[in-house]
Amino acid sequence: MRDFSTGHRWLSINTATLRKSRGQDIALPRILDLCAARGVRAISPWRDQVAAAGLSTVSRMVKSHGLQLSGYCRGGMFPAAGAAGLQAAHDDNRRAVDEARELDAACLVLVVGGLPGALAGKAAHKDIGQAREQVHDGIARLLEHSRSVGMPLAIEPLHPMYAADRACVNTMEQALDLCDALDPARTGALGVAVDVYHVWWDPKLQAQIARAGRDRLLAFHVCDWLTPTRDLLNDRGMMGDGVIDIPRIRGWVEAQGFAGYSEVEIFSTLDWWQRDAAETLDTCIQRHRSAV
Numbered sequence: 001m002r003d004f005s006t007g008h009r010w011l012s013i014n015t016a017t018l019r020k021s022r023g024q025d026i027a028l029p030r031i032l033d034l035c036a037a038r039g040v041r042a043i044s045p046w047r048d049q050v051a052a053a054g055l056s057t058v059s060r061m062v063k064s065h066g067l068q069l070s071g072y073c074r075g076g077m078f079p080a081a082g083a084a085g086l087q088a089a090h091d092d093n094r095r096a097v098d099e100a101r102e103l104d105a106a107c108l109v110l111v112v113g114g115l116p117g118a119l120a121g122k123a124a125h126k127d128i129g130q131a132r133e134q135v136h137d138g139i140a141r142l143l144e145h146s147r148s149v150g151m152p153l154a155i156e157p158l159h160p161m162y163a164a165d166r167a168c169v170n171t172m173e174q175a176l177d178l179c180d181a182l183d184p185a186r187t188g189a190l191g192v193a194v195d196v197y198h199v200w201w202d203p204k205l206q207a208q209i210a211r212a213g214r215d216r217l218l219a220f221h222v223c224d225w226l227t228p229t230r231d232l233l234n235d236r237g238m239m240g241d242g243v244i245d246i247p248r249i250r251g252w253v254e255a256q257g258f259a260g261y262s263e264v265e266i267f268s269t270l271d272w273w274q275r276d277a278a279e280t281l282d283t284c285i286q287r288h289r290s291a292v
């Protein structure tokens with residue numbers, strides 16, 4: 001297992017972590033400057049932040065700062081109530097793949113979606129089985145395009161508390177079943193993003209990480225699980241402040257040969273987004289050394 005205690009060469013910052021400073025939105029170019037000034041080598045930006053700054057501007061800045069993208073957030077949201085919705089999701093996902101290609105991301109992260117309409121508070125139906133079929137079919141179709149441009153797709157299983165509104169793929173086992181079905185030859189076109197926040201509780205986690213193997217471990221996301229958790233979406237903890245044994249899970253991932261970035265992804269309305277972004281980033285760097 002790599003020794004992170006002496007530096008942050010393998011730290012990546014998911015830019016949602018620095019989305020707000022003292023409660024105010026900050027633009028992606030400012031975030032890139034903050035990261036570059038501290039010798040951070042990799043980021044994983046969100047589509048809305050890239051769109052706000054302009055894709056070509058971000059692409060230029062990433063290159064001039066010498067930054068790599070450990071991933072691009074995000075594609076997915078495949079299920080829909082009708083054919084037009086399914087087509088719109090596909091079209092949007094194709095654009096996400098192309099943006100990821102333009103930014104030379106390591107992968108496009110997929111948050112696959114849940115029951116159509118549920119995110120807006122009004123689910124169109126209760127058939128989670130159908131939603132899962134649409135996820136399967138949506139990834140299969142998107143793979144035709146993503147393979148053609150050489151952009152790997154990383155399915156991110158989300159904690160089951162998000163099954164209704166964000167992702168009906170909730171375990172590594174489910175995600176890897178999709179990989180086996182859609183890319184049985186293990187070409188590298190399809191894999192998983194392991195986010196400790198979502199999967200730390202799973203009794204099958206170690207076994208499923210081994211099943212994934214190096215060629216399907218495309219991304220590794222870290223933060224911590226706070227007790228109590230005060231908000232289902234935006235109360236993620238700083239590494240070391242919660243109950244997840246992050247080094248143990250990193251050890252399992254690296255035992256398979258994963259040698260990529262450890263990406264810090266913290267959504268924190270009540271705490272870190274209230275602090276100065278520089279303080280949040282400096283703390284990420286310290287905790288990467290001590291708690292990852």
Ligand code: ZN
Pocket residue numbers: 156193195221265
């Ligand atoms: Zn994640």
